Structures are given as C-alpha cells and as structure tokens.
Amino acid sequence: xxxxxxxxxxxxxxxxxxxxxxxxxxxxxxxxxxxxxxxxxxxxxxxxxxxxxxxxxxxxxxxxxxxxxxxxxxxxxxxxxxxxxxxxxxxxxxxxxxxxxxxxxxxxxxxxxxxxxxxxxxxxxxxx
Numbered sequence: 001x002x003x004x005x006x007x008x009x010x011x012x013x014x015x016x017x018x019x020x021x022x023x024x025x026x027x028x029x030x031x032x033x034x035x036x037x038x039x040x041x042x043x044x045x046x047x048x049x050x051x052x053x054x055x056x057x058x059x060x061x062x063x064x065x066x067x068x069x070x071x072x073x074x075x076x077x078x079x080x081x082x083x084x085x086x087x088x089x090x091x092x093x094x095x096x097x098x099x100x101x102x103x104x105x106x107x108x109x110x111x112x113x114x115x116x117x118x119x120x121x122x123x124x125x126x127x128x
Contacts, residue, residue, distance in 0.1 A: 002077035009075040012056040075120035081107045084121050
C-alpha cells in the first residue's frame with residue numbers, strides 16, 4: 001500500500017477517449033489495457049512498460065455535470081478513507097462522493113478543500 005498522504009493514482013477524464021489514447025500513447029509511448037466498467041463503458045489503464053502509470057475513462061460515464069471539460073484527476077493514498085472524510089468535514093472541506101468500494105482497487109471518496117480544489121482519497125485494496 002502507498003504511504004498515507006502520497007499521491008497514488010492519476011486518472012484522465014476524457015471527452016474523447018480514442019483521441020486521448022492516441023495522443024498519450026503517441027507522445028509518451030504508453031501502452032494500454034482496457035476493462036469493462038460496471039456502470040458502462042471501458043476503463044483504460046495507461047502503462048509504461050509493465051508498470052501502470054494512470055487511467056482513463058469517458059467523462060460521460062461519470063457523475064460529472066454536463067459540459068465538464070476533459071481533465072486529469074489525482075488520488076492521494078490515505079490509511080482510512082472514512083476517517084479522512086471525517087477530517088475533511090472537520091477542516092472546512094466537503095465530501096463530494098461518500099466513500100465507496102471498487103472491487104480489487106480499494107475504497108475511494110472525492111473531496112473538496114475549502115478553496116474549492118477537488119481531490120480523490122483512496123485506500124488501496126490489499127494485493128495478493
């Protein structure tokens with residue numbers, strides 16, 4: 001598991017996943033693996049060699065408001081997502097999506113700091 005408080009995962013929310021895949025594989029030499037998402041669509045894992053370096057999904061398959069532009073979104077590792085969400089609320093931030101589990105990935109929540117900055121919090125699932 002990643003150390004508490006360190007950036008853990010980066011995800012691209014794409015408005016045109018095919019164009020984004022062509023761009024990042026062409027510019028950075030990344031390869032991709034794809035998997036079906038339970039809510040529909042596909043999730044793309046970008047890889048440098050055998051190492052996963054980030055992910056991508058079609059923003060249309062998320063709860064983002066219509067018209068949200070494509071963007072990168074980061075997740076920070078935390079020891080306990082639920083406890084961290086309580087700390088967010090106690091520190092003047094907002095929990096935008098209550099913690100939820102993604103099988104084989106971990107427990108995730110989206111939060112907003114008092115300045116309006118959004119970030120994901122994630123406790124990775126045990127690997128083994």
